[in-house]
Amino acid sequence: MSEVTHAKPVAVATPPFSLSQVLPWLIFAGMLLLVAMYFISAEQGAAALFSGTAVHEWVHDGRHLLGFPCH
Numbered sequence: 001m002s003e004v005t006h007a008k009p010v011a012v013a014t015p016p017f018s019l020s021q022v023l024p025w026l027i028f029a030g031m032l033l034l035v036a037m038y039f040i041s042a043e044q045g046a047a048a049l050f051s052g053t054a055v056h057e058w059v060h061d062g063r064h065l066l067g068f069p070c071h
Contacts, residue, residue, distance in 0.1 A: 041068050 040059045063069075
């Protein structure tokens with residue numbers, strides 16, 4: 001008869017990283033998120049940075065998707 005051989009599981013080591021390596025990327029991602037949320041939620045309102053309706057039109061569908069009223 002035939003014998004069944006089982007392969008030993010291979011241990012995969014994850015590379016170590018520290019908070020000081022990841023922190024700048026977390027801050028960068030947080031700033032991008034804040035800027036995106038500003039343009040989606042508050043631009044063309046009382047605190048508008050840009051005149052006209054171009055920014056409003058660019059993010060109009062995103063506002064409705066995220067539940068922000070704009071009309």
